[in-house]
Amino acid sequence: MNEDFSVLRETMGRLSEHGGEADLHDRMLATSRRITRRNRVVGTAAVAVAIVAIGTPFALAGTRGAAPDPNVATQPSVTFSPAPSVSGSPSATPSSPTSSRSSTSSTPTVQNGCPVTSQVLFDAVEADGGQVKSGDKWRDIECHDGWASAWYLQKVPTGDPGATVFKYSEAAGKWTAVGSGSGDYCTAYLPRGEWSKFAKACDGVDPAAPCPTGNTETVDAIEAGQWAGDVRAGDVFQELACGDKYAVQQLIDGSKKTFVMRWDSGRERWTAIAAGACKAVVKSPYGNPSICP
Known part of the structure; x- marks a missing residue:
């Protein structure tokens, strides 16, 4: 480097004879410094490029190992989320009863x-x-x-x-x-x-037909009226007469009390309208007293 400056000074000395020494010296020195800075920048850039060129494969290699393949990420996840099979999906076999349904059907x-x-x-x-x-x-x-x-x-x-x-x-x-x-x-x-x-x-x-009368419906009809206290659970009645409008029922045991019933066609049910001794309550239009035992 010192030899280069010695040659430069000698050349400048020769040229100074034809012009200003200081001016020429300054211009040459500035040019030399610009060349030196440019060479340094070029050298530094070359080294940086070399480092980047060397470092990039390692960086990319590390990145490939850590990040997923973009092709896999953009495709439907068929491999990782397979369609449910018939044996593994409850919804695929709706006809197969579950244990809760079986127990429900077997125990109504x-x-x-x-x-x-x-x-x-x-x-x-x-x-x-x-x-x-x-x-x-x-x-x-x-x-x-x-x-x-x-x-x-x-x-x-x-x-x-x-x-x-x-x-x-x-x-x-x-x-x-x-x-x-x-x-x-x-x-x-x-x-x-x-x-x-x-x-x-x-x-x-036919429930709409008034006759015959039943024992249960007779008890229900009496219990719903004013003579509810005259019947007990288990009482049995004998039907003495039954028509389109009236029926006569008599208790078989106990007091042998007789009840006159009237048919309600609108509600399809009987209603007790009279009670007492058979010959005392059975009269026209309810029935003929001759039916009394």
Whole structure:
């Protein structure tokens, strides 16, 4: 570097003879300094480019290892979120019942004692003092609104037990036998409002027809009126007469009190309108006193 300046000064000395020394010296020195700075800048830039060129592959290599492939990120996630298979998706097999549905269907909800099982009816008979023998069973069990009917079948026939009608008590939580018979047990023991629901027990019975009257509906009619205290649970009535407008019912046991009933076609029900000794209350237009025993 010193040799370069010695040569420069010698050249400047020769040229100074033709012009101003200071001016030429200053211009040459400034030019030399500009060249030196430019060379330094170029060298520094070259080194920086080399460093960047060397460092970039490592930086990119590290970046590729850490970041996901952009092609994968922009594609639908088929691999990572596969479509549900038939065996693994509950919605794909709607016909397969679940355990909760199976338990619901096998254990139906009981309302007003219905539905009722054979064993429950056997228990009701035994609780009322009846005897149930091994092998006996029920058929044609029907249950609606706290009422039930069933036909009793004996394994070893000893008679004709017929059918039995039961009533469920919400308060006691149990069934009680209302009455039994082999004919007209529907109209005798089931409320008129239930006749249309018991297809087997009340087959062919028309609730809109006033006759015959039933034991249960007679008790209900009396209990709803002014003579409610004259009847008790388990009372049985005998129908002495029945027409389009009036009917005569008499208690079989006890006081043998007689009740005159009037038919309400609009509500399809009977109403008690008179009570007393048979010959005292049975008169025109209710009926002929000759019906009294």
